[in-house]
Amino acid sequence: MRAVFKAAGLILSQQLSVQLGYRMAFVQVALFEAIGLVGTLFYWRAAATSGSGSGYSAAGIVVYFIVASSHQILQESGISRSLSMDIRTGKLAASLVRPFPFLLQPVCQGIAYSLSRLLMIGPVLVAIFVFVPALRDFFVDVAREQGGVIWLSGYLAALSLGLVCNLVVRLSLGLLAFDMTQTWGPELLFMSIFFALSGVVYPVDLLPVPAVQALSWTPFFYMQGLPNLVALGRVSAGALTAYLARGCLVTVIATFILVFMWRRGVRKFEAIGI
Amino acid sequence: MKQQTESGQRSFFRIYRQALSNSAGVMLAYRSNLIFFFLFESFFLTSSFLGAGLGVSLAGGSINGWSRDQVFALTALNGVSHQFFVCFFIAPLFNLPEYVWNGRMDYILQKPLHPLLALIATSEIMISNLPNFAINLALAVYFILKIAPSSGLSVWLAFGLLGILGIAVRFALAIFCMAPAFFAERLVEGEDGFWSIVGTGRFPTSVFPRAVERIMLYVIPLSLMAAVPAGFLFHRLDWRQVAMSGISGCFFVVGSLLFFNWAVRSYKSVNSGL
Numbered sequence: 171m172r173a174v175f176k177a178a179g180l181i182l183s184q185q186l187s188v189q190l191g192y193r194m195a196f197v198q199v200a201l202f203e204a205i206g207l208v209g210t211l212f213y214w215r216a217a218a219t220s221g222s223g224s225g226y227s228a229a230g231i232v233v234y235f236i237v238a239s240s241h242q243i244l245q246e247s248g249i250s251r252s253l254s255m256d257i258r259t260g261k262l263a264a265s266l267v268r269p270f271p272f273l274l275q276p277v278c279q280g281i282a283y284s285l286s287r288l289l290m291i292g293p294v295l296v297a298i299f300v301f302v303p304a305l306r307d308f309f310v311d312v313a314r315e316q317g318g319v320i321w322l323s324g325y326l327a328a329l330s331l332g333l334v335c336n337l338v339v340r341l342s343l344g345l346l347a348f349d350m351t352q353t354w355g356p357e358l359l360f361m362s363i364f365f366a367l368s369g370v371v372y373p374v375d376l377l378p379v380p381a382v383q384a385l386s387w388t389p390f391f392y393m394q395g396l397p398n399l400v401a402l403g404r405v406s407a408g409a410l411t412a413y414l415a416r417g418c419l420v421t422v423i424a425t426f427i428l429v430f431m432w433r434r435g436v437r438k439f440e441a442i443g444i
Numbered sequence: 445m446k447q448q449t450e451s452g453q454r455s456f457f458r459i460y461r462q463a464l465s466n467s468a469g470v471m472l473a474y475r476s477n478l479i480f481f482f483l484f485e486s487f488f489l490t491s492s493f494l495g496a497g498l499g500v501s502l503a504g505g506s507i508n509g510w511s512r513d514q515v516f517a518l519t520a521l522n523g524v525s526h527q528f529f530v531c532f533f534i535a536p537l538f539n540l541p542e543y544v545w546n547g548r549m550d551y552i553l554q555k556p557l558h559p560l561l562a563l564i565a566t567s568e569i570m571i572s573n574l575p576n577f578a579i580n581l582a583l584a585v586y587f588i589l590k591i592a593p594s595s596g597l598s599v600w601l602a603f604g605l606l607g608i609l610g611i612a613v614r615f616a617l618a619i620f621c622m623a624p625a626f627f628a629e630r631l632v633e634g635e636d637g638f639w640s641i642v643g644t645g646r647f648p649t650s651v652f653p654r655a656v657e658r659i660m661l662y663v664i665p666l667s668l669m670a671a672v673p674a675g676f677l678f679h680r681l682d683w684r685q686v687a688m689s690g691i692s693g694c695f696f697v698v699g700s701l702l703f704f705n706w707a708v709r710s711y712k713s714v715n716s717g718l
Contacts, residue, residue: 206640208656209647216651219502228503362487371495376502410518 177270177436180253185282200291203239211235226373229304230402234373236298236305237401241329241394242370243291245336246283253344254353262439273341275297280337281404312403321403324410328392328400335392338424345428348435349426389424391419415419455556459565464697467569467577481572485527489576491521492646506648514678515648522646522670523576523580525607529614530573538635541625550713557651559708560701576674593677606686609693610645613668616700617642626707645669661689668693 211232218231253276255278256262265272300306308363343360346353365371367390374395375382383393396413399405405413456465496519500512507515520641540563555562595603601625621641627709629711649657660667667675675681 202637202640205709209652211551211642212653212656213499213507213647213651214502216508217499220503222505231502355484358484359480362484362491366487366494371491372498376498416664420552 172237173205174270174274177268178274180184181275181278182282183297186286188282188305200243207235207239209261219394225404227308229308231373233305233308234398234402235435236295238290238293238370238394238398241332241397242283244287244329245393246280247340248339248408249280249283250340250353250357251274252279252346253341254347254357257344257347257353257435257439266436271417276341277337280333280340284333316407320407321400324405324407324414325397325400327414328397328410330406331414331421332393334420335417338421338428339389339393342424342428342431345435348431348439364390364393367391368393369398373398375399386416387420389420392420448473456561456565459555459557462571463565463567465560468571473582481570482575485573488580489523489579492523500646507648509520509680510590510678512647512651513587513591514674514680515590517584517678517686518648518670518674519646520580520584520587521607521674524577525610525614525669527573527577528611529618531570531577533564534570535589536560536567537615537622539563539567540622541634544625544711547709547713553708553711560704588677591678593679595677599677601675602686603673603677603715606668606690609690610669610696612697613665614642614645616697617666619700622709623704626710639673641666642669645671647671648680649675661685662692665689665693665696699715705715711713 214231214235215228218226218228256265262272265275316324322433339360343353343357348355348358365387367385368374369391374385374391375384381393382391385395390414396405396417400410474518493516496515497512500507500510500515510518540549543552545561549559552559552562552566555566557565575639593599618638621638624634644660645668649660649667649671654662657667661672665672668689672681678688
């Protein structure tokens with residue numbers, strides 16, 4: 171067990187240095203993302219300014235999409251591709267003989283990815299929210315209404331659950347390579363469903379209540395919707411507890427599926443590779 | 445000179461016909477991918493309409509003068525333009541960095557056609573997107589007929605021309621994003637840039653602040669991709685605005701072709717890829 175922890179620490183530090191080493195590539199991609207975000211922000215700001223009744227102010231809707239984009243940046247999305255490639259090319263064989271569980275490697279990669287992204291976007295986000303008075307006041311109001319510590323703890327719990335959920339789902343997608351030569355079809359399909367249902371493209375609580383309740387039984391809701399809504403203070407403490415419990419259940423079920431797929435896959439893996 | 449041009453055109457259409465039949469063969473051989481692509485694009489279509497529709501609901505029925513049906517028609521028109529681009533132009537342009545990287549550009553340059561035409565003629569045609577092209581087209585027709593704008597033949601003709609110009613602007617934007625690969629073969633982030641920027645064309649121009657709106661109409665005419673044709677048809681933009689945007693779009697397209705011609709001259713046929 172000690173050796174496993176030591177290996178995990180080493181992998182984590184290596185992955186962190188790799189991720190931080192490619193910071194220029196990240197800056198380039200983030201800049202493109204920011205340009206793309208401009209249209210979305212203006213569209214939704216116009217919607218919130220003209221309408222009333224949904225509880226979204228202009229500042230609230232802008233915060234929603236900044237928060238949603240930041241959450242998306244924190245989530246490692248390439249992990250399924252690299253895992254499926256390892257399986258497809260047979261490279262997994264070399265990893266299996268190492269003296270620690272193979273899945274530790276992608277898990278550490280995911281954690282390092284999120285940490286490195288947090289280090290890079292964190293200061294920018296803090297600067298935005300501190301120096302833009304409308305956005306700062308929005309958070310001050312949320313913290314005042316909900317209680318600062320409770321709100322922050324709830325947010326961190328929802329975000330952590332979302333990151334774990336993302337990791338489990340992405341790894342499961344990668345493991346499809348045990349049964350399929352090409353996994354980009356299911357991966358693209360997953361991405362499109364994720365965009366349609368998770369709350370990246372629109373605030374998920376604008377959907378009818380039954381639809382939100384149904385979505386809360388899927389991982390998509392916890393990967394984006396819940397952390398976004400909690401950050402904006404749009405989930406009461408009671409509802410958050412229920413959602414977190416349900417989210418943990420969904421994640422545990424998804425993890426069981428992941429472990430099942432892994433064990434079944436490794437048993438029949440022949441390391442031939444194409 | 446005239447004979448050369450005619451011979452070049454004949455070569456282009458002959459090769460293009462062959463590429464079309466090869467693409468259909470390849471796509472139909474991988475039927476499961478075809479289905480995945482269809483599902484993937486359908487979910488993206490769903491998320492586009494959900495996002496647009498919920499925005500209008502939030503705004504209380506219309507956003508800055510655009511009614512729900514007009515926003516839906518705009519979303520569908522953007523889908524038509526997007527799917528047409530993906531079907532016929534995505535492969536030649538988005539494969540460009542790889543061609544530069546692995547030296548395949550040598551073969552493109554040897555063909556008796558302009559390099560851009562040679563790229564188009566010899567690249568895969570994504571027939572997998574044709575069903576979604578048809579769905580978007582049907583939705584666009586449905587919403588336009590539902591709104592039934594009172595327009596004469598000249599307006600419909602201008603609308604058709606603007607639609608074609610919109611696809612040309614999309615193509616030009618892709619050139620601006622991908623052709624830098626000729627200068628440095630690892631400039632591969634252009635694709636991300638394209639996808640981030642291209643989405644801004646799907647929003648009604650009136651949601652942007654005046655300065656941004658002018659940039660989107662007259663400087664980098666991204667709104668021509670969908671919002672200008674739709675805005676013109678629904679009388680949200682006047683003749684002067686549309687004409688100026690159209691002229692700007694023509695300059696943008698010509699500029700992209702000149703940029704490609706300039707960039708392709710930097711190709712040294714010295715590559716590091718395998």
